[in-house]
Amino acid sequence: MADQLTAAGKALAVLGTFTRDRPSQSLSQIANRTGLALSTTHRVVTELAQWGALERTDEGDWHIGLRLWEVGSVCxxxxxxxxxxxxxxxxxxxxxxxxxxxxxxxxxxxxxxxxxxxxxxxxxxxxxxxxxxxxxxxxxxxxxxxxxxxxxxxxxxxxxxxxxxxxxxxxxxxxxxxxxxxxxxxxxxxxxxxxxxxxxxxxxxxxxxxxxxxxxxxxxxxxxxxxxxxxxxxxxxxxxxxxxxxxxxxxxx
Amino acid sequence: MADQLTAAGKALAVLGTFTRDRPSQSLSQIANRTGLALSTTHRVVTELAQWGALERTDEGDWHIGLRLWEVGSVCxxxxxxxxxxxxxxxxxxxxxxxxxxxxxxxxxxxxxxxxxxxxxxxxxxxxxxxxxxxxxxxxxxxxxxxxxxxxxxxxxxxxxxxxxxxxxxxxxxxxxxxxxxxxxxxxxxxxxxxxxxxxxxxxxxxxxxxxxxxxxxxxxxxxxxxxxxxxxxxxxxxxxxxxxxxxxxxxxx
DNA sequence: GACGCCGCTTCCGTCACGCGGAAGCAGGGC
DNA sequence: GCCCTGCTTCCGCGTGACGGAAGCGGCGTC
Structure with a gap:
């Protein structure tokens, strides 16, 4: 998952790392899988979470948010x-x-x-x-x-x-x-x-x-x-x- | 839906305009609802479509793509x-x-x-x-x-x-x-x-x-x-x- | 209790990427 | 043919994104 370098692309790349087998992951896991710098990942993830695309567990891991599910359900x-x-x-x-x-x-x-x-x-x-x-x-x-x-x-x-x-x-x-x-x-x-x-x-x-x-x-x-x-x-x-x-x-x- | 001015935010704003009542819409409808300039909307929508978050109907309207549904289903x-x-x-x-x-x-x-x-x-x-x-x-x-x-x-x-x-x-x-x-x-x-x-x-x-x-x-x-x-x-x-x-x-x- | 490690968060100067006005284009209605 | 509407492409400017680095906090170790 190389960096296409477009801002929205990074956000999508982050979302793409979530699968059924890996429904929740830590910040650094996301960073590794996307190839993004940790600080960049942090910013992107925070922004996605703010919108509701991601949510945070009590343990600090991230998973797909209900808001994204809602939007996806319009498919x-x-x-x-x-x-x-x-x-x-x-x-x-x-x-x-x-x-x-x-x-x-x-x-x-x-x-x-x-x-x-x-x-x-x-x-x-x-x-x-x-x-x-x-x-x-x-x-x-x-x-x-x-x-x-x-x-x-x-x-x-x-x-x-x-x-x-x-x-x-x-x-x-x-x-x-x-x-x-x-x-x-x-x-x-x-x-x-x-x-x-x-x-x-x-x-x-x-x-x-x-x-x-x-x-x-x-x-x-x-x-x-x-x-x-x-x-x-x-x-x-x-x-x-x-x-x-x-x-x-x-x-x- | 004002512009928070962050790039990923615009992409999310675009996605957010799709609802059950309005499952597919034209480019200018999206632009109007998000308040983004038409050219900006065009670029964002194109990029989302490239990733699979949006798809295009034969009539040229846009709707939520299967890929986004897949990701949402991990919620x-x-x-x-x-x-x-x-x-x-x-x-x-x-x-x-x-x-x-x-x-x-x-x-x-x-x-x-x-x-x-x-x-x-x-x-x-x-x-x-x-x-x-x-x-x-x-x-x-x-x-x-x-x-x-x-x-x-x-x-x-x-x-x-x-x-x-x-x-x-x-x-x-x-x-x-x-x-x-x-x-x-x-x-x-x-x-x-x-x-x-x-x-x-x-x-x-x-x-x-x-x-x-x-x-x-x-x-x-x-x-x-x-x-x-x-x-x-x-x-x-x-x-x-x-x-x-x-x-x-x-x-x- | 002090130390070190690891993973997360915050900061900030640089730079390239996103922005949107404007021009170009395609369809279709009169 | 002309105009009008909606989509696409272009491009120079300026701002927001980038990521290295420093700061923070929790946890295991000696």
């Missing part, structure tokens, strides 16, 4: 999307009691925006706010299938992680699966990411032009075949319902 | 609290099918952090990310009951909105209600905010010292008396469960 592809989708994810969860997830594509990755995980569902590795590659999951498959060409090519040309023996890494097969995803308006991931778990995902359209930028997915344990195929309809219906609400909103804005 | 009292609480709110919702809400206190107000609202529940006015005064709601009563003295005094001395004929505005009565809230570890709001709706709320403890900084609440329509009293136990249990998880987390951090 159309973040909290606002989440707010619209949650009731439908809710319904879906109640029927299935499995993990329900919502993600948006950001470049060649996806960011998890919402997740409903009751106590009875499979334990998942992903977290809200986390980034994840597109390959290897049903949600990623959906996002990739409807992504612009350059994104698709970049991903298919890039490195591919093999998570399980079932992970598909052959570009030709992947292309066929993407075509199939577009045809069926939904993707199924059979143990490609984790052994014993199967995912089903469907596209959510947002924006004025109805572009697909989000995906709704469900993850279930151990089942294959007919049981999974039955999940397609509720998932598709929920995704379509969310898209409809978003479309209406865009119109009335 | 302990925001998304992280939400992630811990959601499964329990989930369970509570499934039993009741009523609105379940989570809020944290920020000064003399509260900020809604999470909300589960199925299609069958009462329509509420509040939104996730919104601020709200403490008086007049069960959740606010809980937050006020456990707030530092100076906050409590400030609120009781301040102006009080009367929402319905049932709204309590007498400081003496309010003090008695706060004491009762602490005694019962939960608050009940009988039609003080909206006619025909009743709220029940319980404290959530977070932070190392187990301070109460959040409240879990439920809002139901039309009922009073015994039906409401029965809600106290599940709400209390859920709030306690969330507090426990948060306590353990703080220990292992």
């Amino acid at each position: 159309p592809r973040g909290q606002i999307l989440r707010d619209v989708a949650l009731p439908y994810m809710q319904d879906l969860y109640e029927v299935t009691h499995e993990n329900i997830q919502l993600a948006v594509r950001e470049g060649t990755e996806m960011v998890f925006v919402e997740r409903i995980a009751g106590h009875r569902s499979v334990e998942l590795r992903t977290m809200v706010g986390a980034r994840h590659p597109l390959l290897g999951t049903a949600m990623g498959m959906v996002l990739l299938a409807y992504a612009p060409n350059e994104i698709r090519e970049a991903v298919l040309a890039g490195p591919m992680d093999r998570h399980t023996p079932h992970t598909v890494t052959d570009p030709k097969t992947l292309r066929a699966m993407l075509a199939q995803t577009r045809r069926a308006t939904c993707a199924v991931n059979d143990r490609q990411f984790q052994d014993h778990t199967v995912g089903v995902a469907a596209p959510v359209r947002l924006g004025e032009h109805g572009d697909v930028e989000a995906a709704l997915g469900i993850v279930v344990a151990g089942q294959t075949g007919a049981a999974v195929r039955q999940l397609r309809h509720p998932v598709l219906a929920a995704a379509r319902a969310i898209s409809n609400v978003l479309g209406q909103r865009a119109g009335t804005r | 302990p009292r925001g998304q992280i609290l939400r992630d811990v609480a959601l499964p329990y709110m989930q369970d509570l919702y499934e039993v009741t099918h009523e609105n379940i809400q989570l809020a944290v206190r920020e000064g003399t107000e509260m900020v809604f952090v999470e909300r589960i609202a199925g299609h069958r529940s009462v329509e509420l006015r509040t939104m996730v990310g919104a601020r709200h005064p403490l008086l007049g709601t069960a959740m606010g009563m809980v937050l006020l009951a456990y707030a530092p003295n100076e906050i409590r005094e400030a609120v009781l001395a301040g102006p009080m909105d009367r929402h319905t004929p049932h709204t309590v505005t007498d400081p003496k009565t309010l003090r008695a209600m706060l004491a009762q809230t602490r005694r019962a570890t939960c608050a009940v709001n009988d039609r003080q905010f909206q006619d025909h709706t009743v709220g029940v709320a319980a404290p959530v403890r977070l932070g190392e010292h187990g301070d109460v900084e959040a409240a879990l609440g439920i809002v139901v329509a039309g009922q009073t008396g015994a039906a409401v009293r029965q809600l106290r136990h599940p709400v209390l249990a859920a709030a306690r469960a969330i507090s426990n998880v948060l306590g353990q987390r703080a220990g292992t951090r």
Whole structure:
């Protein structure tokens, strides 16, 4: 994280050092990670805190402030999307009691925006706010299938992680699966990411032009075949319902 | 929103102009609201966009970017609290099918952090990310009951909105209600905010010292008396469960 | 209790970076 | 074609940001 030397850039660099794994850190840790001088860091941090972007713990460490969360929650592809989708994810969860997830594509990755995980569902590795590659999951498959060409090519040309023996890494097969995803308006991931778990995902359209930028997915344990195929309809219906609400909103804005 | 004249401050001022009601705006709108010169605004906005804090719509308007949402989601009292609480709110919702809400206190107000609202529940006015005064709601009563003295005094001395004929505005009565809230570890709001709706709320403890900084609440329509009293136990249990998880987390951090 | 270490805070002189007026540009309405 | 509005780019001036260094305070050590 080199110094671009612009004042606002330093502030953003400071904010960027906070992650889910490192939600709070001391002044010198921030200084180290940003490469800024300690005194500079101090000034920037103090100013951010004054505005409410950062807060201080009793121990003197710093963490992201509620004010910044509030502003971040105005993100159309973040909290606002989440707010619209949650009731439908809710319904879906109640029927299935499995993990329900919502993600948006950001470049060649996806960011998890919402997740409903009751106590009875499979334990998942992903977290809200986390980034994840597109390959290897049903949600990623959906996002990739409807992504612009350059994104698709970049991903298919890039490195591919093999998570399980079932992970598909052959570009030709992947292309066929993407075509199939577009045809069926939904993707199924059979143990490609984790052994014993199967995912089903469907596209959510947002924006004025109805572009697909989000995906709704469900993850279930151990089942294959007919049981999974039955999940397609509720998932598709929920995704379509969310898209409809978003479309209406865009119109009335 | 006067100019404090510091560079980072201008960037923050720009971010601060985005609200739920105004999620996207043009360059000149931002310039007007911040009081910055157009060229300055342009430079700042461009830089924020480059980092990912802002994004541009096809129409040329600006809105909060996903990157900022990601950073905001690292807020302990925001998304992280939400992630811990959601499964329990989930369970509570499934039993009741009523609105379940989570809020944290920020000064003399509260900020809604999470909300589960199925299609069958009462329509509420509040939104996730919104601020709200403490008086007049069960959740606010809980937050006020456990707030530092100076906050409590400030609120009781301040102006009080009367929402319905049932709204309590007498400081003496309010003090008695706060004491009762602490005694019962939960608050009940009988039609003080909206006619025909009743709220029940319980404290959530977070932070190392187990301070109460959040409240879990439920809002139901039309009922009073015994039906409401029965809600106290599940709400209390859920709030306690969330507090426990948060306590353990703080220990292992 | 004195010493030293470490991390945070404050100070201040220098200098480059941010500032905003003004000019240029693109769209679109009359 | 003209004007008007809103966005973008340019550039010289002056001020606010920079970071080295000194000061401070808490804590562990001898």
